[in-house]
Amino acid sequence: MAADTLTRVFSALADPTRRDIVARLAEGDATVGQLAEPYRMSLQAVYKHLRVLEDAGLVSRPRGPQPRPVRLEAEVLTQMETWIERYRRRAEQRYRRLDALLETMNHVNDKDGDDDVNGHRDGHRG
Amino acid sequence: MSTVTETAIEADPKLPIIRITREFAAAPRQLFRAHTDPVLFAQWVGPNAADTRIEHWDARTGGSWRYTARLGDTEYAFHGCFHEVRPDRIVQTFTYEGQPDGVALETLWIEDLGGGRSRLRSQSLVDSFEGRDAWLASGMETGVNDGYAKLQRMVDDGTV
Numbered sequence: 001m002a003a004d005t006l007t008r009v010f011s012a013l014a015d016p017t018r019r020d021i022v023a024r025l026a027e028g029d030a031t032v033g034q035l036a037e038p039y040r041m042s043l044q045a046v047y048k049h050l051r052v053l054e055d056a057g058l059v060s061r062p063r064g065p066q067p068r069p070v071r072l073e074a075e076v077l078t079q080m081e082t083w084i085e086r087y088r089r090r091a092e093q094r095y096r097r098l099d100a101l102l103e104t105m106n107h108v109n110d111k112d113g114d115d116d117v118n119g120h121r122d123g124h125r126g
Numbered sequence: 127m128s129t130v131t132e133t134a135i136e137a138d139p140k141l142p143i144i145r146i147t148r149e150f151a152a153a154p155r156q157l158f159r160a161h162t163d164p165v166l167f168a169q170w171v172g173p174n175a176a177d178t179r180i181e182h183w184d185a186r187t188g189g190s191w192r193y194t195a196r197l198g199d200t201e202y203a204f205h206g207c208f209h210e211v212r213p214d215r216i217v218q219t220f221t222y223e224g225q226p227d228g229v230a231l232e233t234l235w236i237e238d239l240g241g242g243r244s245r246l247r248s249q250s251l252v253d254s255f256e257g258r259d260a261w262l263a264s265g266m267e268t269g270v271n272d273g274y275a276k277l278q279r280m281v282d283d284g285t286v
Contacts, residue, residue, distance in 0.1 A: 007255040014140055087144070087261075088135040090173070095133055095148045095246075097170035098160055102152035105159070105166075 009080050012056035018049050029069035142258040144250045154236045154244045158213050187211050228257050
């Protein structure tokens with residue numbers, strides 16, 4: 001997935017109604033009428049939201065003489081979540097190293113009692 | 127799961143910003159030290175397999191920094207300025223020298239939660255959505271899987 005696709009996905013999901021539509025479609029396919037039901041907005045407005053989601057590749061709306069239900073294209077969403085999750089795990093990994101370091105700092109402080117606020121000014125500076 | 131509160135991340139949909147929040151079993155001044163003392167910083171900034179070398183470090187308001195991380199045969203270099211350094215907030219710029227025109231503005235807040243715990247909040251403002259998203263996506267390449275395997279081993283043997 002290219003970065004500009006991701007940007008489209010992010011901006012499509014910036015809107016609370018569109019996030020809600022996506023959340024509901026995650027439960028199962030729904031017709032536009034069903035999707036519009038809980039909202040106090042015109043069917044036209046719901047179509048507009050769907051078009052934004054469609055352009056971002058988040059939903060598909062099969063056209064035809066018989067209106068078909070709207071479907072969530074979970075693949076795009078999963079990819080985006082994968083990106084963010086990987087980034088998050090990298091940060092988590094970094095912070096676990098920081099946890100370990102802070103733990104040793106605690107022990108040093110316990111030992112020599114040098115616990116003053118200006119402790120960071122001493123030593124180490126190269 | 128131990129008592130560790132996992133890192134929370136948020137990619138702002140309206141601004142090219144990444145926000146990260148994490149709590150630590152440490153006093154604010156310790157977190158501050160871990161971010162401003164070059165010897166300490168090099169020990170955790172990682173990644174695990176990387177050999178991090180601080181080339182230059184002046185963690186004062188108006189100061190600057192540069193470090194390199196060697197991963198296998200590849201060396202990655204980063205530099206930036208310390209815009210403001212104070213115990214509860216560090217503001218700095220961040221450039222990955224592989225993309226020398228890109229610069230992120232990073233703000234760190236260190237919050238005292240009492241009882242020897244602190245919350246670290248960080249915000250990276252990247253100069254475009256494309257930059258932000260490419261940054262998020264970069265996790266796909268740089269040996270992340272090795273890192274996970276190592277992390278898993280550390281979890282398994284009780285190191286973390």
